[in-house]
Amino acid sequence: MGTRYTALFYAGAGIDTDDVGHRLARAVARVDQQMSTWKPDSDLNRLNAAPEQQWVAVPKELATVLSAALRVSQQSGGAFDIAVGDLVNAWGFGPGEQTVTEQAIGTIAPSARLLASAALVVDPQRNQARKRVPLNLDLSGIAKGFGVDELARCLEGLGITRYLVGIDGEMRARGVKPDGQCWVVALEKPNRGAREVMGVMELGDAAIATSGDYRHWVDVAGQSYAHTMNPATGAPLCNPLAAVTVVAASCMLADAWATALMVLGETEGPRLAQERGMDALFVLREGAQFKEISIVGGQLQAQIETR
Secondary structure: OOOOEEEEEEOOOOOOHHHHHHHHHHHHHHHHHHHOOOOOOOHHHHHHHOOOOOOEEOOHHHHHHHHHHHHHHHHOOOOOOOOOHHHHHHOOOOOOOOOOOHHHHHHOOOOOOOOHHHHEEEEOOOOEEEEOOOOOOOOOOOHHHHHHHHHHHHHHHOOOOEEEEEEOOEEEEEOOOOOOOOEEEEEEOOOOOOOOEEEEEEEOOEEEEEEEOOOOEEEEOOEEEEOOEEOOOOEEOOOOEEEEEEEEOOHHHHHHHHHHHHHHHHHHHHHHHHHOOOEEEEEEEEOOEEEEEEEEOOEEOOOOOEO
16 A cells, blocks of 8 residues: 554563564555555455456455445435546556656646446346446455454454554554553644644544545646545546545544545535535634534534634
8 A cells, every 4th residue: 555554552471472463564565465556466456457347356345345346325315436447547656656847737638528427337146347348447446444443353353352453544443551541643744745733633443534636636738636536527636625534433434434524525425424424623714724524423513713
């Protein structure tokens, strides 16, 4: 996944921490081998290369993530879509990170395309998938969250029930520290080129993920383009949202929904979060300042801060 993972945990005396570390590394490597677009021999790329209408056997974990991605796509009205690999590559965010020029942007014309929810069939019972049309699938909006969940499952399989695990800012926690204190995670201020804490929150028996426009972008002819694609326009996002953070039971779902709400924008995103009873924080750019819209349990909070 091109990034680092972290794992903080408390366990009984005599635990072999080296063995735990090796198991965690294998868990992350397994997700990477199955779901990376950067590995030519990954299971995802094998599916991408397969002919349409042909059932392709996939690992159980990949079938699980594909099924979840299609559900979130349907529930978000297509705002979350994994059939954007061609767009990701065209805008220079895919494998090879090709340079995008002003002239090249002019040639990236939106074309009629099916969402993955309509063009991909997944059979999680038989662990197989079939494309109805040629597709270039990209799981960057959900695989990292699933990887965090796999870290959690790895620790729980060893009987470890007090932990905080994460991959590049996507986190999942369980239990409390020995002194009874909750795990505390930092929320990053969505500034490009500088890492600064915007706030902190306690996290207990839940997961958190953030989607934003400030970590990966390209500058072309004085215009910045974020890495998240809008399936409706076939181009990078263009809305006032700087970041969306979601808290959910699983990091896979928090990851996917953070992306979906980011794509939906500053009006439809909060509306759907309220409708679905979600916990979400929307950070909007207002000139040099940021405005926060906080939703807890589907309820819009009265206090909206500008920083």
